[in-house]
Amino acid sequence: MADTMSVSAHAPGPAAGHEPGHDAGKRDFLKLVAGASAAILVGAIAWPLIDSMDPSADVLALGSVETDLAPIVAGMAITVVWQGKPIFVRHRTPQEIKAAQDAKLSELIDPQTDAARVKDGHDQWLVVIGICTHLGCIPLGNKPTDPRGDWGGWFCPCHGSQYDTSGRVRHGPAPLNLYVPTYAFETDTKIKIG
Amino acid sequence: MAGLHKSDIENPVLNWIDTRLPVITMMQKEYAVFPTPRNFNYFWNFGALAFVVLAIMLATGIFLAMHYTPEKTMAFDSVEAIMRDVNYGWLLRYTHANGASMFFIVVYVHIFRGMYYGSYKTPRELLWMLGVVILLLMMATAFMGYVLPWGQMSFWGATVITNLFSAFPLVGHGIVTWLWGGFAVDNPTLNRFFALHYLLPFVLIGVIFLHVVALHITGSNNPLGIDPKGPQDTLPFHPYYTIKDSVGVCVFLIVFAVIVFFYPNTFGEPDNYIPANPLATPAEIVPEWYFLPFYAILRSVPDKLGGVCMMFGSILVLFVLPWLDTSPVRSAKFRPLYRVFFWLQLASCVALGFVGAHRPEGFWVVLGRVATAWYFLHFLVILPLLGKLERPLPLPESISRAVLRGGGGGPLPGAAAAKPMEKV
Numbered sequence: 001m002a003d004t005m006s007v008s009a010h011a012p013g014p015a016a017g018h019e020p021g022h023d024a025g026k027r028d029f030l031k032l033v034a035g036a037s038a039a040i041l042v043g044a045i046a047w048p049l050i051d052s053m054d055p056s057a058d059v060l061a062l063g064s065v066e067t068d069l070a071p072i073v074a075g076m077a078i079t080v081v082w083q084g085k086p087i088f089v090r091h092r093t094p095q096e097i098k099a100a101q102d103a104k105l106s107e108l109i110d111p112q113t114d115a116a117r118v119k120d121g122h123d124q125w126l127v128v129i130g131i132c133t134h135l136g137c138i139p140l141g142n143k144p145t146d147p148r149g150d151w152g153g154w155f156c157p158c159h160g161s162q163y164d165t166s167g168r169v170r171h172g173p174a175p176l177n178l179y180v181p182t183y184a185f186e187t188d189t190k191i192k193i194g
Numbered sequence: 195m196a197g198l199h200k201s202d203i204e205n206p207v208l209n210w211i212d213t214r215l216p217v218i219t220m221m222q223k224e225y226a227v228f229p230t231p232r233n234f235n236y237f238w239n240f241g242a243l244a245f246v247v248l249a250i251m252l253a254t255g256i257f258l259a260m261h262y263t264p265e266k267t268m269a270f271d272s273v274e275a276i277m278r279d280v281n282y283g284w285l286l287r288y289t290h291a292n293g294a295s296m297f298f299i300v301v302y303v304h305i306f307r308g309m310y311y312g313s314y315k316t317p318r319e320l321l322w323m324l325g326v327v328i329l330l331l332m333m334a335t336a337f338m339g340y341v342l343p344w345g346q347m348s349f350w351g352a353t354v355i356t357n358l359f360s361a362f363p364l365v366g367h368g369i370v371t372w373l374w375g376g377f378a379v380d381n382p383t384l385n386r387f388f389a390l391h392y393l394l395p396f397v398l399i400g401v402i403f404l405h406v407v408a409l410h411i412t413g414s415n416n417p418l419g420i421d422p423k424g425p426q427d428t429l430p431f432h433p434y435y436t437i438k439d440s441v442g443v444c445v446f447l448i449v450f451a452v453i454v455f456f457y458p459n460t461f462g463e464p465d466n467y468i469p470a471n472p473l474a475t476p477a478e479i480v481p482e483w484y485f486l487p488f489y490a491i492l493r494s495v496p497d498k499l500g501g502v503c504m505m506f507g508s509i510l511v512l513f514v515l516p517w518l519d520t521s522p523v524r525s526a527k528f529r530p531l532y533r534v535f536f537w538l539q540l541a542s543c544v545a546l547g548f549v550g551a552h553r554p555e556g557f558w559v560v561l562g563r564v565a566t567a568w569y570f571l572h573f574l575v576i577l578p579l580l581g582k583l584e585r586p587l588p589l590p591e592s593i594s595r596a597v598l599r600g601g602g603g604g605p606l607p608g609a610a611a612a613k614p615m616e617k618v
Binding site: 053 | 315318350354356357358360371372373374375376377378380386472473474475477478479493496497498499501554
């Protein structure tokens with residue numbers, strides 16, 4: 001940088017200085033370098049401020065919860081809290097499983113097979129994040145007295161979205177199926193979410 | 195360039211200050227002798243009224259913050275403590291909560307006044323756009339303030355509104371997690387909303403300052419929408435409009451007081467007196483009344499991303515309003531067709547407000563879609579065409595002519611307005 005400066009200090013003599021384009025190219029370069037450095041500096045200062053608003057380590061550390069499935073009878077569902085979010089764990093009846101498996105993919109808003117949403121050999125257990133994919137309300141349908149919509153799954157009271165017995169959206173305005181969280185069966189009656 | 199100001203103030207102390215920092219001269223120039231069109235009607239009070247409400251909101255807000263706790267297990271209780279235990283806490287909170295509603299009433303009248311009298315047209319485009327920025331800042335501030343009591347409606351309103359951003363492809367979910375500071379609306383969200391709710395009003399003051407500076411460069415519009423042509427068309431701001439504004443402020447404060455003392459919960463939702471429960475959504479989530487038209491637009495579009503874009507678009511379209519309206523005539527007084535469309539547009543906004551307050555079923559869905567379509571049709575199609583197709587009425591020669599001969603500033607027949615001026 002010092003070299004460049006000293007060269008430019010010598011170069012524009014009385015004649016050369018008035019030569020169009022000669023000086024301007026160097027000046028443009030300096031402006032670009034200065035501008036780019038300033039932009040990087042501002043970004044470097046801004047990033048810690050912006051990132052400080054992302055989930056903090058203690059929030060991220062709310063890793064996993066274990067849930068005992070034994071008390072849930074067929075046709076019932078429970079709500080488990082994981083990372084501040086409600087998780088629906090539903091024990092499906094054979095009819096509900098059949099309805100979920102028989103649904104034609106062409107009829108779905110967000111096509112996905114039932115098999116892709118449950119664990120192999122555990123067809124009766126559906127585990128989904130109980131948050132409507134429209135605007136984040138909690139759909140009704142865990143209690144037998146709740147409205148479950150026309151497809152027997154869940155019904156969102158906020159804007160009328162309906163989900164089937166696989167947690168797939170069947171009626172808008174929700175655009176996507178209920179999310180399936182990461183979980184694993186530890187034993188046949190115990191799952192670990194997260 | 196630099197140099198002391200030559201002050202003509204007689205008081206030696208004030209003169210000493212004014213010589214070094216000529217704020218007194220500036221205030222005299224901008225607020226005392228400032229030439230203002232002589233034909234203002236009471237709709238021109240609402241800018242001053244908005245400033246009064248802002249001052250009330252700042253004062254009550256700062257004192258409320260001394261008693262409020264932005265922590266999720268304590269927020270609701272601290273608000274109840276303000277209501278029951280803090281001396282005059284009920285007055286501070288009711289004034290602040292209803293003040294938000296009053297602020298929006300005043301500002302909405304201010305905006306529609308600008309639309310009726312063409313106050314956004316050249317040379318006041320930037321003044322208008324700064325006003326739209328003020329509206330956006332007010333909405334953000336009001337939304338975050340409503341979350342602070344941490345009742346059911348606070349929590350679920352925050353959930354629904356922040357989830358709007360998840361509609362954007364790819365970055366949506368990242369943005370929402372960032373806004374929340376977690377994986378759901380939770381303590382970090384409440385804490386930052388409090389910080390921002392305290393910050394934004396000061397940003398608001400900065401933009402309002404620019405809004406007023408721009409106003410004092412262009413000068414005020416007036417009900418006739420024609421420029422003042424000389425001293426005969428204007429009055430000094432003080433005492434004429436300080437008095438007129440004071441009358442309006444008195445009436446406004448009476449209305450405000452009646453609401454605060456006799457109907458303090460009319461604008462509120464009863465559900466917000468239930469502490470926030472992240473595991474149970476209320477049967478119906480309704481935003482505050484001043485957001486209902488926008489909420490109606492959101493719900494009128496069956497597609498999630500489409501609804502969000504239309505909702506944001508309904509405000510962003512205001513930024514380009516000065517260029518969408520192609521008519522050179524400002525005041526609707528002289529635009530017989532625009533006048534009709536103005537009232538239709540106002541009606542569509544009111545209709546959207548009612549739609550937003552009802553479940554999206556049957557009639558309300560249809561009305562919501564028609565009113566949403568009309569809202570955009572008005573700005574994007576009707577206004578650009580109207581300027582070309584409409585034949586405006588003849589404008590008066592000057593403000594003073596119209597005021598003195600036209601019987602209080604009413605519309606003049608073209609001939610009567612044109613002829614006397616020729617003799618002058």
